[in-house]
Amino acid sequence: MTAETPEPNLDPSTIAARAGWSPDFITRPSSPPVYLTTAFDIESLEQLDAVAGGQEKGYIYTRDGNPNHEAFANDVARLEGAEAGVVTASGMGALTAVLMAMVKTGEHVVAARVLYGRTGQLLNHLASSFGLKVTYFDIDDLDALKAAIAVPTRLCIVESISNPLLEIADLPAIAQILGEIPLLVDSTFATPCLLKPISQGATLVWHSASKYLNGHGDLMAGVVVGPKNLIRRIRAMSSLYGVNSNPFESWLAARGLRSLPLRMNRVSQTALQVATFLQSVPQVSRVVYPGLKDHPHFERAKQCLPHGCGGMLAFELPGGRAAVDTLFRHLAHIIPFSPTLADSRTTVSYPAGTSHKFMTAAERAACGISDGLVRLSIGLEDPADLQRELGAALAKT
Numbered sequence: 001m002t003a004e005t006p007e008p009n010l011d012p013s014t015i016a017a018r019a020g021w022s023p024d025f026i027t028r029p030s031s032p033p034v035y036l037t038t039a040f041d042i043e044s045l046e047q048l049d050a051v052a053g054g055q056e057k058g059y060i061y062t063r064d065g066n067p068n069h070e071a072f073a074n075d076v077a078r079l080e081g082a083e084a085g086v087v088t089a090s091g092m093g094a095l096t097a098v099l100m101a102m103v104k105t106g107e108h109v110v111a112a113r114v115l116y117g118r119t120g121q122l123l124n125h126l127a128s129s130f131g132l133k134v135t136y137f138d139i140d141d142l143d144a145l146k147a148a149i150a151v152p153t154r155l156c157i158v159e160s161i162s163n164p165l166l167e168i169a170d171l172p173a174i175a176q177i178l179g180e181i182p183l184l185v186d187s188t189f190a191t192p193c194l195l196k197p198i199s200q201g202a203t204l205v206w207h208s209a210s211k212y213l214n215g216h217g218d219l220m221a222g223v224v225v226g227p228k229n230l231i232r233r234i235r236a237m238s239s240l241y242g243v244n245s246n247p248f249e250s251w252l253a254a255r256g257l258r259s260l261p262l263r264m265n266r267v268s269q270t271a272l273q274v275a276t277f278l279q280s281v282p283q284v285s286r287v288v289y290p291g292l293k294d295h296p297h298f299e300r301a302k303q304c305l306p307h308g309c310g311g312m313l314a315f316e317l318p319g320g321r322a323a324v325d326t327l328f329r330h331l332a333h334i335i336p337f338s339p340t341l342a343d344s345r346t347t348v349s350y351p352a353g354t355s356h357k358f359m360t361a362a363e364r365a366a367c368g369i370s371d372g373l374v375r376l377s378i379g380l381e382d383p384a385d386l387q388r389e390l391g392a393a394l395a396k397t
């Protein structure tokens with residue numbers, strides 16, 4: 001199969017299985033080539049103007065665009081139901097490019113209180129160093145959101161499934177309150193296989209593509225998708241600030257994307273089994289998973305996530321940091337402590353010491369992130385093997 005013309009109404013698994021292709025791959029390799037090139041030769045000044053102006057398809061300089069970047073970004077856009085996309089050096093690169101394109105000094109953004117720690121840290125940095133105004137709100141307090149946007153607001157930032165407490169945002173309700181204010185959704189934990197924020201009122205969706213979209217723990221990349229006019233501005237900022245991806249990372253991300261639907265299905269099933277198992281372990285005081293009845297958003301999850309709640313879960317040890325340390329030392333065989341998520345391997349992480357360490361202890365407490373909270377990223381292993389290792393290690397805490 002070569003340069004494919006996208007067909008309408010394909011199942012996500014069919015779209016994903018073909019990830020990484022670009023219409024100009026005309027030499028018919030069975031795997032897409034990697035365009036490891038800094039720049040592209042140009043026939044004439046006339047052609048330079050036509051490509052730069054968008055009248056002619058082509059590429060000039062890899063920081064601005066490259067077939068591997070375009071292929072991956074288009075695949076994600078298609079899966080998310082968006083018009084266009086841009087791939088960046090990391091998830092944080094994607095957020096940086098969006099913020100540089102959408103907000104200016106003195107302007108106001110609202111953001112969910114529980115977010116990936118570095119997202120909050122970047123907003124706080126822009127507030128203290130560049131005069132951005134930021135108001136945080138609890139995602140279930142829609143009156144607080146209404147009050148916050150009484151001040152002219154340029155952007156609202158939420159996570160569809162929050163890191164690390166797996167809160168599910170009521171995106172249609174938030175979008176309705178926002179009206180014309182753009183809604184930017186981090187959908188790293190959900191992926192388009194479980195939830196499509198644009199169909200629920202989001203304007204832009206971004207991912208740490210280093211996580212599920214790639215799924216093999218071997219690259220750094222980010223991606224943003226949304227309307228063409230905004231993506232054009234965001235791509236320009238990505239290029240200006242140099243947070244562009246590189247061709248091999250984009251190629252790897254597209255390769256990983258091909259198995260995304262299968263992986264999301266598998267991790268959702270295993271996570272529910274492991275979460276149910278952890279509820280029966282006496283050393284665990286709380287299990288957080290939206291597929292469990294006692295999760296505050298269980299009913300919302302049933303509605304918004306009909307294909308499963310994903311592979312992330314969290315649990316708490318009453319013994320705090322010392323108990324977590326003992327647990328990690330005893331998870332010696334198949335579950336490493338690795339400060340990432342969505343690898344093919346199951347991994348554990350410690351939000352208070354990694355993803356959310358840049359918050360103060362009081363800020364973490366306000367978000368429900370205690371010193372005994374462990375984040376578990378379920379991989380592709382056999383659930384019984386995971387339960388055996390977790391049960392044995394937890395018994396030592």
Ligand SMILES: Cc1ncc(COP(=O)(O)O)c(C=O)c1O
Nearest residue numbers: 090091092116163188208210221
């Ligand atoms: C939910 C979420 N969003 C964004 C990011 C940032 O992505 P990256 O590490 O690719 O910059 C992360 C990283 O862990 C994340 O978990």
